[in-house]
Amino acid sequence: MGLRDPSPPDEPRFVLAAKHMVDSGEWLVPRRGRELYAHKPAPFMWAQALAYEAVGNWRIAFLLPSLLAGLGTLFLTWDLGRRLWGRRIGCVAGLALFATLQFGLQAKRAQIDMLLVFFTTLALWGLLRHLLESPNRRVLGLGAFAAGLGTVTKGVGFLPLLAWLPWWLAQRRSARPAARAGGWVLLVGFLAGAGVWAVPVLVAAWTSPDPSMKAYAAEIFLRQTGERYVSAWHHIRPAWYYLQVIATLWLPGALLLPWLLPAWWRRLRRGDARQATLLGWVVLVLLFFSASPGKREVYLLPALPAVCLAAAPLLAGILRRPGPRRLLLGYVCTLSLVALLLLFDGLVRDAGIVARLAERRDIRSADLGLLLAGLGALGISGLLLIAGLRQRAGALIVAFSALLWTCYGLLLAPALSASGSARQLMAEVEARLPQDARLGMVAWREQMLLQSIRPAADFGFSRSPAAQWAGAEEWLRAEPGQRWLLVAGAAMPVCLAVPPAQSVGRSNRDDWWLLPGSALTPDCTPSEQLQDERRSGAGHDLKQGR
Known part of the structure; x- marks a missing residue:
């Protein structure tokens, strides 16, 4: 913490949105530059903004939520293991989680997933304490509230509630009474947690005259949740993809699966409701994510604490071999x-x-x-x-x-x-710019806008390079002597000659060029040129042929 800057993927985007919240006072809906950012809900960016308000340093604040969420997840794993099996098993479960590659890697990244894992583990902690330790509506309500918060943090926070199914099946098999009242507690707690962010956004979308707010609500609540799960448009992977994730990112524990699997099977045959509930829930999570065509390795991470809890009672015996x-x-x-x-x-x-x-x-x-x-x-x-x-x-x-x-x-x-992080690139840009110059960006990345030393104009992020150029041309021609553009090599039109454009380095798999406003001529309209090049299939990389 404090030794590095936000780096792709995702980190600069979230910090940029959190920084806008702090600077503008608009906390409800995150922004990426001038656009509303509708790919992820706001709670994680709230956490980063609140961390900045507490410590006053973005290099520390952007990582602080993941650190606290990681430590909280370790504590909850230890505490649940202690309650279900005893103090020593709780310590083993926490250490097993700490030693797993994916957990450590994600806890050191400023992405949503570590906060999501904390909420899902807290939800599982409350639910399993109620089901397996002793009925406790307070912890059940806390777990349901955490599930609701997790759902508005990253869509799938409701998954811990599925643990009811394997627990119910285990109770039926053992012929024990399955009297655990509290369905209304689950419902009220979940709705309260989800409503922390969802209700204000829906009210704002309903009452706002701005059509972009209604489009934002439709995008975040429909397309980025249900449609993304049922008909994903990126990260398409085969059904067995998560077996590969387990075999690699769940090292070194994955090496012990040949001994863990038969030991788990013996516990299940003996009717251990603790193992049946934990492992049954993990299987449900695996099936849930495998059913969607879109898959990423971090999706399976919420199941990892439960796997470590299920493995903890067996590890001492296995490690004697x-x-x-x-x-x-x-x-x-x-x-x-x-x-x-x-x-x-x-x-x-x-x-x-x-x-x-x-x-x-x-x-x-x-x-x-x-x-x-x-x-x-x-x-x-x-x-x-x-x-x-x-x-x-x-x-x-x-x-x-x-x-x-x-x-x-x-x-x-x-x-x-x-x-x-593009800090090196943007320092070079600052060194090249005149002191009174204004900077704009075309085909930019979030880390460049975040690392810009002076305020920078953008012309949209989701728009095509040609559409961004259309806005940039008007902006440049207003003050061609004082305005400059930072442009990705892939978005530079052929009609711009090399001499006015200055190469400022390579970052994020592209070459970047600094272009003075005076480089635009009446014969060169970059927005139209890019559209023509796209139609003809011509390349426009400055490093080749120009």
């Missing part, structure tokens, strides 16, 4: 050696993996040195941990996870920040 211990030792050894091989590659090869990464991302030498230092620290420290803890696989995994995320946070992520 030589096979699982060797696999975990090999996992740590592999990651440590890969880090050292990348360090060696970066030091001795001029065209190796690290050198190509540095060229593609325009990483400067000082940042490259920091990146190599991080790889070296991870690799050497990992081997030292193996030497000291090779007989204690569980302790080794937890210690290595702490080492991995420490090296990532202190060295690796800061090394990639300047180039990935």
Whole structure:
């Protein structure tokens, strides 16, 4: 925290919206530049804006909600494990979650998903305490409220409520009375949580004379939820995609599945309602997301705390076996050696993996040195941990996870920040601009508007480059001597000659050019030129042929 800037994907977009909330005082509906941002609800951006109000530093504030949500999820996992099995099992469940790759990676990103996982885990905590510990309408109501908040945070926060089904089936099989009243508590709590944001937006859309508000409500409540699930238009993946996610991002725990699966089956056959409820809910979540054509690896993350809870009572016995211990030792050894091989590659090869990464991302030498230092620290420290803890696989995994995320946070992520966040690019733009110049952007990325040192005009984000150019042309011609444009290479029309355009570097897989307003001539209308080029299929990359 404080050592890196918001970097794609998603982080700059959310911080840009949160910053607009703080600067303008308009908190209900997020904005991306001049446009309403209708892809995600506002609660996560509220959290970032509130964090900034508390600490007064965006470099810290943008990561603070994910940090607190991650710590809260660890606490809830520990507490639920403690209540269902005992204190020691609760500690094992929390440590297992901490040691899983996807959890650590997501907790260190400023994306919505970590906050969503906190709300879904809180909802599951309340529901399972009511169902499996003892009837408690207060915690049930809190869990329902969290499910409602999760739903208006990212659509799928209602999923913990499905845990009723496997619990009910387990109760029927065991012939135990399934008397757990509280349906009205669930309904009222859920509606109250969802209404925190949904009700004000619907009221504003209903009463506002602005048609963009009605379009925003239709987009966020219909297209970005139901339609996106049933008929996704991007991230299309096969039905088995999440098996690949489990096998990779749920390491190192995924290595123990050959021992966990039969042990779970034995517990289920004995009628353990705790395991049946947790594992049944995980299967429902897996089926729910697998049924949609659109899939992303983070979608499955809310199920991870439940998997760790179900695994925790079994891990001590499994880790006494030589096979699982060797696999975990090999996992740590592999990651440590890969880090050292990348360090060696970066030091001795001029065209190796690290050198190509540095060229593609325009990483400067000082940042490259920091990146190599991080790889070296991870690799050497990992081997030292193996030497000291090779007989204690569980302790080794937890210690290595702490080492991995420490090296990532202190060295690796800061090394990639300047180039990935566009801070380096925008510093170059500022150095090229006259002191009294005004800046506009065409085909821009959120991180560029966020990192701009001076106020920048935009001409829409969702609009096509030709449509953005139409607004930019009018803006430039109003004061051609004082107005400049930052333009992506892919959006530069052929009719603009190279000499007036200045190359300012490469960022986010594109070359960027700074164009003075005086470069526009009566013979060059970029908006029309781009439309003609698109129709004819002509390329317009400045680096090729011009």
